[in-house]
Amino acid sequence: MTGACFVIPRRLFEDLGGFDPHYAPAFYEEFDLAFRAQEKGFKVIYEPGSRVVHLGSMSYGAERRDQLSSINQSKFVERFAERLRKHPWDGGDEFMLRHAFDEGPALLVVEHFLPQPNRHAGDVTMTSYLSMFATAGWRVVFGALDGRADGPAAEALERQGIELIRAPRTIEGWIEMHGSHLSQVWLPRPEIAERSSARSARTAKPILRTTRTTCISFGWSVLRAFRGTLRCYPRPSI
Incomplete structure (x- = not known):
């Protein structure tokens, strides 16, 4: 799930406490939200028929984006280390x-x-x-x-x-x-x-x-x- 475009019931979003300020100002907060929703038994579903126009990196610029992503990736990996160990190690294997x-x-x-x-x-x-x-x-x-x-x-x-x-x-x-x-x-x-x-x-x-x-x-x-x-x-x- 990417924060560029997703839909979530408002009640669930509020029950989860919204985006965790731990990732402020941005990046990885939507992944954290998705993982926490899954821990409560909800599924994250991809809709292949959706079409989104996304102006990537326009909010922060490429350099600032990379800095924030690196910092917040470390936070995300530390929080969900146990679950991530069970995920496919090969990110290139799209089927898995x-x-x-x-x-x-x-x-x-x-x-x-x-x-x-x-x-x-x-x-x-x-x-x-x-x-x-x-x-x-x-x-x-x-x-x-x-x-x-x-x-x-x-x-x-x-x-x-x-x-x-x-x-x-x-x-x-x-x-x-x-x-x-x-x-x-x-x-x-x-x-x-x-x-x-x-x-x-x-x-x-x-x-x-x-x-x-x-x-x-x-x-x-x-x-x-x-x-x-x-x-x-x-x-x-x-």
């Missing part, structure tokens, strides 16, 4: 920073296009599967081979916590950086799973090279691979 430590295993799904459930039945099925995995506690990452991930369909998936790989990022690049975190890779179409096209082959190679995961394909494989996590509850009327 985006996900909580107690979340479930990671699943990568690779398709030709982002599913558009308002257009045809196959995409309704794919969207349902993605939602089912996310609800079951999986960290779901979806990559479309065409690199497009925008519009209402993309927003609906992101609201469920599903990460989308969109251009200019590539699936291959994502796998190279974060593939070691994957537990399963689902390649639902035969032509993707069998690497029959040049693009699909480029996508599959880094999966095999970078990860130690299992690649599955076809609809029936999903239920077989995830039967330990997902349960079907039949309706009496069916």
